[in-house]
Amino acid sequence: MGFKEIIFQTDQGVGAITLNRPDTRNAITGAKIIAEIEEACKQTNENPKIKVLIITGADPSFSSGGNIKDMADKKGMFKGTPVQVNENYKKKVQRIPYAVCNVEVPTIAAVNGPAIGAGCDLALMCDMRIASEKARFGESFINVGLIPGDGGAYFLPRLVGMARACELTFTGDIIDAQTALGIGLVNYVVEHEQLMDKTYKLASKIASKPPLAMKMAKRLLYLGQNATIPQILEQSSAFQALCHHTEDHKEALAAMFEKREPRYKGK
Secondary structure, three states, X not given: OOOOOEEEEEEOOEEEEEEOOHHHOOOOOOHHHHHHHHHHHHHHHHOOOOOEEEEEEOOOOOEOOOOHHHHHHOOHHHOOOHHHHHHHHHHOXXXXXXXXXXXXXXXXXXXXXXXXXXXXXHHHHOOEEEEEOOOEEEOOHHHHOOOOOOOHHHHHHHXXXXXXXXXXXXXXXXXXXXXXXXXXXXXXXXXXXXXXXXXXXXXXXHHOOOHHHHHHHHHHHHHOOOOOHHHHHHHHHHHHHHHHXXXXXXXXXXXXXXXXXXXXXXX
């Protein structure tokens, strides 16, 4: 599949999706861009060389979310009867959280500018977020008479707690990067020119770790969000047993004893 609305590239174990429709402020409700995001996530899972995936946007926006012109004109996924619009959400924009959340390797959102509505939720779908000082975040659906239609009601409370999620959702307020940092919405805030350097530095550090254990650690963290303690302990022991029998575990111990850098093979 040729990519036209995103840029998808890989470098030294790190994959990167760049939303590349600055003319729409990187809106993500068009059928083509949805399909391309989905395909890039699929290729990430199929490529054992990719250890981390970054998602960012072409300046000046991360993503404006829904295309408000299409909303006003009742075009694209906003066209049709209530039943048809319901189906459009399921068949279009709601494919994005499935795709991003099913990426097996760690994901980092490099938020370079405004992340609004579904664009905010796209950042929340990632495992970690690094924000430029120019970033803005808005769970702003209520401002256009809508509700979070792409999973924001799932992601936001898990990151900032129910009270903060309610405030952001009910007011539609746009918050700056430092406020987002203060409520735990992002991991770091950096100068705009340093955003990708900081993101790639974190991605490279993660990519240097044992890839099989990394994938299992990610799965375990998310399973733990909805599991009981007995359930998560049972799953932990099963994953740990597998890790103990990997070549990478043996290599990690050997490198530690020999005081050298480990050379992981993902086996």
